[in-house]
Amino acid sequence: MAPRIQRHGLAVTLAALAVLVASVVAATPAAARAAETGRRGGVLLAVIGADPPSLDPHQESTFANIQLVAPLYSTLLQIDPYGYPKIVGDAASEWKIAPDGITYTFKIRHGIRFHDGSPLTAADVKATYDKIVSPPAGVLSIRKNAYTEVASIEAPDPSTVVFRLTFPSASLLNNLASPWNVIYPKTYLDKDPNYFKTNVMGSGPFKFKAYTRGATFEGVRNPDYFVKDRPYLDGYKFFISPETSVRAAAIRSGRAYIEFRDLPNAEVEAIKKQLGDKIVVQTTPMTGQFGIAINNAAKPFNDVRVRKAVTLGLDRYTAGKVLYGITGLKLVGGLMRPGSEWAMPEAELQKLPGFWTDAEKSRTEAKRLLAEAGYPNGLKVVLKNRNVKLPYQDFAVFAIQEWRRIGIEAENRPLETAAWFNDGQNTGNFELIIAPTVEFMDDPDQFLGRYVTGSTQNWGRYSDPRLDDLFSRQARTLEPAERQKLVNELQKVVLENAYYMPGLWWMRNVVHWAKVKNYVAQPSHYTNQKLQDVWLSED
Amino acid sequence: MSAPYPLVHATASAPLGQRLTVAEEVLKFVRTKPLGAGGALIILGMMLVALFAEALAPYDPYRGDYGLQFARPSVDHWFGTDEFGRDVLSRVMYGARIALFVGFVASFAGCTLGGLLGVVSAYWGGKVDLILERLMDVLLAFPQLILALAIASILGPAVQNVVVAVAIPIIPRAARVVRATALSVKENPYVEAVQALGALRRRVVLRHIVPNVMAPYIIMLTAQLGGAILTEAALSYLGLGTAEPTPSWGLMLSGSAPSYAEKAPWIALFPGIAISLGVFGFNLFGDSLRDALDPKLRKT
Numbered sequence: 001m002a003p004r005i006q007r008h009g010l011a012v013t014l015a016a017l018a019v020l021v022a023s024v025v026a027a028t029p030a031a032a033r034a035a036e037t038g039r040r041g042g043v044l045l046a047v048i049g050a051d052p053p054s055l056d057p058h059q060e061s062t063f064a065n066i067q068l069v070a071p072l073y074s075t076l077l078q079i080d081p082y083g084y085p086k087i088v089g090d091a092a093s094e095w096k097i098a099p100d101g102i103t104y105t106f107k108i109r110h111g112i113r114f115h116d117g118s119p120l121t122a123a124d125v126k127a128t129y130d131k132i133v134s135p136p137a138g139v140l141s142i143r144k145n146a147y148t149e150v151a152s153i154e155a156p157d158p159s160t161v162v163f164r165l166t167f168p169s170a171s172l173l174n175n176l177a178s179p180w181n182v183i184y185p186k187t188y189l190d191k192d193p194n195y196f197k198t199n200v201m202g203s204g205p206f207k208f209k210a211y212t213r214g215a216t217f218e219g220v221r222n223p224d225y226f227v228k229d230r231p232y233l234d235g236y237k238f239f240i241s242p243e244t245s246v247r248a249a250a251i252r253s254g255r256a257y258i259e260f261r262d263l264p265n266a267e268v269e270a271i272k273k274q275l276g277d278k279i280v281v282q283t284t285p286m287t288g289q290f291g292i293a294i295n296n297a298a299k300p301f302n303d304v305r306v307r308k309a310v311t312l313g314l315d316r317y318t319a320g321k322v323l324y325g326i327t328g329l330k331l332v333g334g335l336m337r338p339g340s341e342w343a344m345p346e347a348e349l350q351k352l353p354g355f356w357t358d359a360e361k362s363r364t365e366a367k368r369l370l371a372e373a374g375y376p377n378g379l380k381v382v383l384k385n386r387n388v389k390l391p392y393q394d395f396a397v398f399a400i401q402e403w404r405r406i407g408i409e410a411e412n413r414p415l416e417t418a419a420w421f422n423d424g425q426n427t428g429n430f431e432l433i434i435a436p437t438v439e440f441m442d443d444p445d446q447f448l449g450r451y452v453t454g455s456t457q458n459w460g461r462y463s464d465p466r467l468d469d470l471f472s473r474q475a476r477t478l479e480p481a482e483r484q485k486l487v488n489e490l491q492k493v494v495l496e497n498a499y500y501m502p503g504l505w506w507m508r509n510v511v512h513w514a515k516v517k518n519y520v521a522q523p524s525h526y527t528n529q530k531l532q533d534v535w536l537s538e539d
Numbered sequence: 540m541s542a543p544y545p546l547v548h549a550t551a552s553a554p555l556g557q558r559l560t561v562a563e564e565v566l567k568f569v570r571t572k573p574l575g576a577g578g579a580l581i582i583l584g585m586m587l588v589a590l591f592a593e594a595l596a597p598y599d600p601y602r603g604d605y606g607l608q609f610a611r612p613s614v615d616h617w618f619g620t621d622e623f624g625r626d627v628l629s630r631v632m633y634g635a636r637i638a639l640f641v642g643f644v645a646s647f648a649g650c651t652l653g654g655l656l657g658v659v660s661a662y663w664g665g666k667v668d669l670i671l672e673r674l675m676d677v678l679l680a681f682p683q684l685i686l687a688l689a690i691a692s693i694l695g696p697a698v699q700n701v702v703v704a705v706a707i708p709i710i711p712r713a714a715r716v717v718r719a720t721a722l723s724v725k726e727n728p729y730v731e732a733v734q735a736l737g738a739l740r741r742r743v744v745l746r747h748i749v750p751n752v753m754a755p756y757i758i759m760l761t762a763q764l765g766g767a768i769l770t771e772a773a774l775s776y777l778g779l780g781t782a783e784p785t786p787s788w789g790l791m792l793s794g795s796a797p798s799y800a801e802k803a804p805w806i807a808l809f810p811g812i813a814i815s816l817g818v819f820g821f822n823l824f825g826d827s828l829r830d831a832l833d834p835k836l837r838k839t
Contacts, residue, residue: 242778245797266622267798322605326622326795387696387778394795397623397784401601412782414696 038518040229042536044236047247047256049388051213051240053418054197057180058132059140061438061457063261063525064417066179068217068238070529071231073182073202074112076125076161077173081533084522085441087177091120091203092161101168101478104176106161112226114185114203122155127186129153129163131193139193142425142456145449146175149475167476170483171445179440179526205231205532214240225532232518232535244390251279251511257536258512261525262286264390265325268509275513282510282521287337288438290329290395291502292383293424293459295431300381305373307498310432311354312366313406318359319398320504327391329504334491335451337505337523340442341480344488352495366406378407384423384433387414392434395503424459435459437502440524444487445475451494462499568831575827581820589635598626600633600786609803619805622795627805630786631813637698637787638817641771645702646763649709654756656710657717661725662744672718675711683708687770691779701780705770713759717752724751754832761828765821772814788814 050064057066057073077095080086089095092106112120133150135141149169154162165172175181182202188195195201200208205227206219220235239256241247248267250256252274263271268281292310300306316332324330334349336342349355356362370378383400386392393414400410410432415423423429439446450457451467467490474486494500510521515537522528559567569576588595598604598616603623610620618627660671678686686708694700724730730747738746774780775789783790788810796807 243793243797244795248798264798266802270798270801318605322603322608322623325608385782389795393783394622398603400784401603401623404601412784414778414782 038232038533038535039537040232040535041234042539044233044258044516044531044534044536045256046236046238046258046260047250048217048238048240048259049242049244049247049261049390050386050417053421055200055211056194056196057182058135059142059197061142061180062417062421063438066526067260067529068211069182069200069202069208070179070526071204071206071219071236071531072115072200072208073204074120074226075177075179075181075183076106076129077177078179078530079177079441079522079524079527081522081528081530082520084524084527085174087173091125091183097173102165104163104165104172106163108159108161109226110159112203113224114201115207115222116185116201117224118185118187119158120183120185120203121158122161123158124183124186125161126153126155127189128181128183129161131184131189132181136193140456143175143178143180143446143449145452145455145457146171146178146445148472168478169445169475170478171443171475174441174443175445177441178446179529205530206233206236209235216240227532231532233531236531242388251513254513257516258510258519260510260529262328262390262506262508263511264327265509268511271511278514280512280514280516282512284508284510284521284523285331285337285339286328286438286506286508287340287440287442287524288436289333289337289502289505290391290434290436291500292399293430293433293435293500294498295428295433296460296462296499297428298431300373300375300379301431303373304497305369306375306379307501308353309366309369309373309406310403310408311495311498311501312356312362312369313403313408314354314399314501314503315359315362315402316355316504317357319402323391323394323398323504324507327394328507328509329391329395330507331505333502333505335437335494335500335502336444336447336487336491337442342442342444342447342484342487344491348488348492352492353498354495354501363406370407375407378409380409380411381431383410383412384420384430385412385414386420386434387416391506396434399503425456428459428461430459433459435500438506438524438526440526442523444483448474448487448490451490451499460500462497464493464497464499466493467499568827572827572831574823575831578820578823578825578827581816582824585635585639585817585820588632589639592629592632592636596626596629596632598629600625600629601784609799611803612805618809619803621791621803621806622799627791627809630791631788631809633786634788634791634810634813635817637781637785638768638771638814641698641701641705642764642768642817642821645705645767645771646709646760648702649706649767650713650756650760650763652706653710653713653715654717654752654759657714657719658721658744658748658752660714661718661721662740662748671714675714678708678711679715681708683712683766684770684773687774688777688779691774696779696782698781698785701771701774704774704779705767708770709763709767712763713756716755716759720752720755721748724748758825758829758832761821761825765818765825768814768817768821788817 048067052065052068053060055069074091076092077087078090080088091108091112093109095106097104108122114120132141133144133147149165149167150163151166152164184196185201188201205222205225207222209218209220211217217238221231247259248263251259252271271279294301294307296302320330320332331338334344350357383396385396396412403410424433424435448471449455452471453463453468470486470490474483477483517535517537518533603625605624607620607624608622610616612619616626620626656671660668687704690707691704733743733747771780772789775787776793781787781790791810792807799806
């Protein structure tokens, strides 16, 4: 009997172990995928909705840039491809923060080479961050406000980089993991800091192969990549089309294996219905919301009453119900993502203009404000927009039909991506413009830097000393609860004065063929785009 | 000295056919060209819908009923609703306005400008003719839609820009047809006679040549109308025409319609039918008008 009992006991033990292993695997799907043995070869075919305005990520803030070029570069740190928001090294192998919190020392890995064969050293990292933090005249650095605490960057030897700060920063490490801060070779930057707007020279897992505007962007495997046996793929190729239906059709037909940004639920349903298990859909909340920049510097929106009227005229709660199915825009929130640790509590948010739950009351107030501002019969405005269907056009359609109810006639004017950036960001040539705020992680420095006077991301051209002060204070407040109060206060100032009107926060559907392995969709469509661990189980 | 031959004022004595009234002309057209009359009926219907869209459309074409997204065609919504819950029938009705506006204005502008250039080219001849004709060759070298696409992408998406983009490719086509007729008219004895009498060039062109090239001009005008509607639809379909939420047939076919082709085919179906019907109507009418106005065909 004993042996039988023993066998039975063994079986139970094995079964228990199997259940335990299965539950661990289920709980950590990303880790499990990472542990699968990768297959070398194949070209990853992808689709993307726009052309990049330029190839320099330091100067751009669109998926159309970073998704194409991220595989070509290294960054100092990065978000863990399998564990957002954990930060891991990329070019940096280790780092140390001094007890005073104002000195950060990074060790650069040995053996990283740029695609021209030259080694990547601390001097390249310093030159790169000097360009980002203190760009030379004529060079745009749209995220420099996120580094106001940086006093100096030093490279005492080829493998050491030291960041010295003016105050301990709550967000520096997050900001150094930015996918936008790709490392450029110093020799090229010295010759022309704008070289990378039209050229590529990186040290990433893939080398630049070809780019045909409006058609394709291609990268080819870098055999000298510093991570052994990576990347798995021979290359990657993006097909460019602004039409959502074209991109969805490309996935359905197998001409493309993945759409990294988002596809609407209707397309996802149809693709799933047709392809079944051959397709995987990863749905995540997104660190981005679609809102509207209001030009505070020009009539009629230099009048706070008119600004408040347009934000009051948008019923966000209904918008979430209507737009989710067709665009993925769903959650009502302030300037930080609802559900994140920095989100404004719902009860506080609902006291602010545009977030009242009684839509009729909001409309009545909007009409009253318009009349008081001298527009009793409403007004006509132009809403500039990006010619990307999802979700720019659908969001605009909803806003326009909502505004008609308070007497505002808005003309939707779609622009090509570069023209949209130029009118919105560079020149301020607009009255209203669809301007999403999308960042690579839930970090107040990243999301709120745009509300500071003179920020390149301050499309609405407003200047409020209270915002400058609150932003500066929250950036140096290390205690989370205290920082949260300042973050909420800043959000209130923006929303009460309608400097900018947020719309809805986004949910992301990443649709790909099941043969695309080891890709984990993160809350941002800017991160985990290096593709170094992605592989194809079949061609 | 008296004249050797007495001057006699000759008068034509051939019997003139009885002049038909407008109603009789219309009836004759309907009797002899029933297909053309059908086309005219379609055009008339479109015009009435476009003119009285406010009264005829059951709903505001811009206003969505959020509880009724993707509603199937029903008694309340004959053509169903779209992804915002907007009534497709109302949007098709209002879409007729854009289609006809762009069609008429672009065809009229393109044919008129082209026709004038054709007359000038034919009458002045020489270097003027050479330069204008080479210019027309350049424009004709591009397919009509490709040229319209290029112009629209430069000007950006807006109704007035669509008119320009659709009108420009029509110019060389109208210029060629009118020039050919004007060249033959110019050689007629009555033109030579009035020139010999010392009439100003302006008078010769405006009083004697232009009226005689009106038949090909009108034929071109009607022939291009269908094409102009189609081009507007194509431009909007490709994102270079009118912008959302303007109800335009081409725009209704593009945008979200392909995404919802399986879930809600009516979103694309009805604007598609409207475009086909409109183009069909103009082509039928244009063909019949050409037959009616062509003297050779009239004789047979």
